[in-house]
Amino acid sequence: MSNNTLANDSRRHDFDALRAVAMLLGIALHASISFIPGPGFWAVKDTQSSDVFAILMASIHGFRMPLFFLISGFFTMMLFRKRGMQSLLAHRFKRIFVPMLIGMFTIIPATWIVSSMVSGNNESTAVAAADSTTADLRMSAAHGDIDRMKTLLGEDVDVEFPDKDGVTPLMLAALFGEAEAAELLIENGADVLARNHRGESVRDMLAAPDGVTKWVGGLIGIDVDQKSVATGRREIAELLPEVNDDGLATKTSTPQRPASGAGVIAALTNIPLFGHLWFLWFLCWLVIGFAILLSAGRSLGVPPPPRWMSVSTGSYLWLIPITMIPQAFMGRGELNFGPDTSIGLLPMPSVLAYYAIFFGFGAMYFDARDDEGVMGRRWAWTIPLCLFVLFPVGLMSSQETNGLGRFVSVFVQASYVWMLSFALMGVFRRFLSKPSKAMRYLSDASYWLYLVHLPLVILVQAWVRDWNVSPFIKFPLVCVVTSGVLLLSYQLLVRHTPIGWLLNGKPPHAARKSGRVNEFDRTETAGRFGGESNTGANGDAESESRLDSLAS
Structure with missing residues (x-):
């Protein structure tokens, strides 16, 4: 032209x-x-x-x-x-x-x-619209609110009910290292092999970078303590089974963290740098x-x-x-x-x-x-x-x-x-x-x-x-x-x-x-x-x- x-x-x-x-x-x-x-x-x-x-x-x-x-x-x-x-x-x-x-x-x-x-100074935040940290099973799992979780599970709330991104209550418990919440969910039939819509599993949540964990926690009113989260994640890891090449659960053992290269890529992709x-x-x-x-x-x-x-x-x-x-x-x-x-x-x-x-x-x-x-x-x-x-x-x-x-x-x-x-x-x-x-x-x-x-x-x-x-x-x-x-x-x-x-x-x-x-x-x-x-x-x-x- x-x-x-x-x-x-x-x-x-x-x-x-x-x-x-x-x-x-x-x-x-x-x-x-x-x-x-x-x-x-x-x-x-x-x-x-x-x-x-x-x-x-x-x-x-x-x-x-x-x-x-x-x-x-x-x-x-x-x-x-x-x-x-x-x-x-x-x-x-x-x-x-x-x-x-x-x-x-x-x-x-x-x-x-x-x-x-x-979100931190007002009781009617995204997490507390219903009742402080007890809005539903996912948020209760993220906050480690065991009493509320038992109440919801007693009312036959779906233990696998995901959010729009496919994130389950067990994934949130794993992300924030809430070991007691994770154990309760697993006892009630939570799928330990479930994946969200990005293909991330419960095990992947255990390896989430600190920056991602803090960011998500800030949005839903959780004050993330890195040491507490790390300790809880190790306990949750003991509850999860190994997975063989066919994606089937075998015995229980502590999973290894992903290779450093994969962790870096995950951090570069998921840390909300640009908003x-x-x-x-x-x-x-x-x-x-x-x-x-x-x-x-x-x-x-x-x-x-x-x-x-x-x-x-x-x-x-x-x-x-x-x-x-x-x-x-x-x-x-x-x-x-x-x-x-x-x-x-x-x-x-x-x-x-x-x-x-x-x-x-x-x-x-x-x-x-x-x-x-x-x-x-x-x-x-x-x-x-x-x-x-x-x-x-x-x-x-x-x-x-x-x-x-x-x-x-x-x-x-x-x-x-x-x-x-x-x-x-x-x-x-x-x-x-x-x-x-x-x-x-x-x-x-x-x-x-x-x-x-x-x-x-x-x-x-x-x-x-x-x-x-x-x-x-x-x-x-x-x-x-x-x-x-x-x-x-x-x-x-x-x-x-x-x-x-x-x-x-x-x-x-x-x-x-x-x-x-x-x-x-x-x-x-x-x-x-x-x-x-x-x-x-x-x-x-x-x-x-x-x-x-x-x-x-």
Whole structure:
């Protein structure tokens, strides 16, 4: 594709708006978690709850981040075509890596502190919503509440009842070294060979790194003492059988800790280093992969993919099957709909591969030039199909772990995310393809809002937690208060400061005052509020890259 052709491209205001909405939906998603019934690892557990919020969270989670990575791949290819590889990598370093690095030393610690504060000082936390540490069998096992466990087991509570990640009461007892609780569970028939949805066994829990144990303990109100946990784990190890090559239990003996290499890999994968900023870390990997593959392809003379693969209904023929592969390695629990989340230093291979598919398609889609709006033009019937057919079927089948039911679950989840993503692309192209100052402002602000929202969301959730008010009033209140405070902070503290310039580029007047108006500054700030650049055809084309300041 020639530069002259690219120079005539129109700005994708629709993609800019869609990317902003995808980011802001993350605030709604996290705001909903405290209102989901049952135990969990969230810092706040509201006294009012409804299954509606579990459904809402699953429906958003099933498409939001894949769609974001698709858009990011689109804008990544846009920058490469307009600026070249060196400028692309410099831009991504500035817009992605630097904010991520700063956030790891500011936002993430703040989230941990707030979570610990609200879960440790209030009796209606995620663990204590019902009765202090006695919310259910899993939490009682984690806390070592033997009396409550005996009561629950006497009421025929399922000793194997797992959470949405497949974690059983015995696994939690093992994680926190609660030997007496583990022995009681085993005596009542707990499966010592059970595995969660990540394939981790009770024995694996005994070897969990201290960092993971402390983090989980902080979320559910357990003050972890390393010596006590280590002692309890050794006692539990004596209760577990050896397992032969066929996975069958043999005699009882003390298991060996995993090889040091495996332990390091487990720690790098599971310690929650990035928190909700994991997507920035993934984008770093994907941009590097993009650069390597594109450079290798050009050196080897690999032809571009045919246009039908990214601009026709035939796209589904390869997108859905290839997406099913990593999806098959991910969540299988109740209401565990959509991709897993990987927040460690080492990305989980299945999760990284999953998002790489969407990122790669976005790059292909830019080159394919969908000027006619083929992808998503049937949104009027696709959206109802996704929300009222695919989503319910996928949600129900997500509990299936093997056989035909598992295949249906994986197929439907892959179909849901692609069809809904394309449908939303069609909706935004139809209604938000024209410049809008309001949407432009919201787009710029959305990066800041998402980066820093989590500590404030948790604080507001804790504020309303004990109100005897419907959760359908509390939930929008949490969203509105959080978003309002963050928008105010963006306007007063971020927008016209170096923080805002780091996230969204420096506006023309600020660049002129600093005496550093160069080509990079002009392309970063052209058309800030949706208007077109006045620098001519070539400047107009370059101004499109301004849209990617958050899709990075």
